[in-house]
Ligand SMILES: Nc1nc2c(c(=O)[nH]1)N[C@H]1C(S)=C(S)[C@@H](COP(=O)(O)OP(=O)(O)OC[C@H]3O[C@@H](n4cnc5c(N)ncnc54)[C@H](O)[C@@H]3O)O[C@H]1N2
């Protein structure tokens with residue numbers, strides 16, 4: 236049995252980045268770019284006004300009074316220099332013309348016909364945005380390996396870019412196994428249950444930026460399992476759920492070996508998710524996750540998600556782990572590290588966590604309430620108020636403030 240960290244290390248050694256593809260800037264959202272993006276020009280392209288106001292030469296200021304002799308809206312350029320002692324009315328974003336180095340906002344002057352008087356002392360150079368103060372021609376603005384967020388999309392657009400190279404999305408095939416399974420939409424007959432794992436796993440693939448391919452359900456025979464696995468090898472990664480324990484009809488490992496794959500490890504020292512197997516089959520990583528719905532999702536989080544992210548060029552592939560203050564006692568009577576589903580919140584800058592009750596790995600509702608996994612060491616005995624390690628499953632809004 237390998238530890239969680241050993242299993243992660245071993246798996247990630249087999250995962251290499253996929254090819255790249257050219258996509259429109261918008262399609263690049265949340266993807267990783269393999270190349271440096273270099274500024275093709277200065278932004279701003281010229282010194283320009285940061286305010287609606289009046290532009291003038293500070294050195295030529297006399298008695299804080301200026302004659303207004305022109306108007307310059309954004310989008311226009313004035314080539315003639317502004318004579319000393321004169322000002323032009325200038326709008327935000329308009330290039331500051333020759334002869335001017337300072338802008339005073341409209342609300343800081345008294346207007347009197349063609350003249351203005353500055354209400355207070357103005358510092359030379361005020362309210363002028365300098366050419367290139369945002370980015371400089373030739374500089375790397377977005378480095379290779381960066382994840383494209385809305386701000387990168389804005390910057391790429393400002394640089395005139397309409398398409399860019401990104402690592403392609405990983406295609407992840409998902410196979411459910413078991414004679415007991417029916418697809419959603421059917422009414423469960425006695426002894427049958429609905430295949431929910433394919434859909435929770437497919438959603439986890441989507442959430443990680445991958446492209447899920449549903450292979451359906453393999454009945455509990457070796458031939459059927461082999462056929463479905465063969466179909467899954469068209470994808471980049473194959474995820475199987477169920478049939479990986481020690482039951483008489485657990486065919487997944489046998490099928491992988493029958494097809495020429497080698498199981499790198501089987502069983503991870505964790506709860507839930509112990510009977511996980513990882514194999515390489517015809518050059519493709521294959522994850523055989525346990526069938527219990529929570530075990531399947533938690534194993535995906537720890538092992539499949541980082542693999543998808545790595546294959547898509549991401550570097551920050553692990554969820555953040557924080558220390559949180561326990562809101563109730565928590566114990567682990569077992570000998571395996573227990574990943575207890577927890578409800579994490581933030582108050583006064585500190586993380587707080589409580590458990591989601593019954594932790595049976597068949598109980599998907601334990602994950603519905605939760606947004607984190609509390610890691611309890613074997614035989615841990617924690618009192619309320621103790622600090623524990625929590626892996627945050629939060630996607631950026633589960634811990635946000637609710638609307639009143
Ligand atoms: N003698 C032992 N029995 C079991 C062990 C063990 O170590 N010794 N481990 C237990 C643990 S832990 C888990 S987890 C399960 C894993 O077993 P399998 O991966 O072989 O999964 P199945 O037996 O096929 O199913 C387990 C459970 O999950 C339900 N299931 C399966 N697939 C789906 C699906 N697609 N959607 C929803 N639910 C699914 C299935 O009906 C079973 O209830 O083994 C324990 N047994």
Ligand code: MOO
Nearest residue numbers: 507508509530596
């Ligand atoms: O460890 Mo199993 O994976 O309990 O559910």
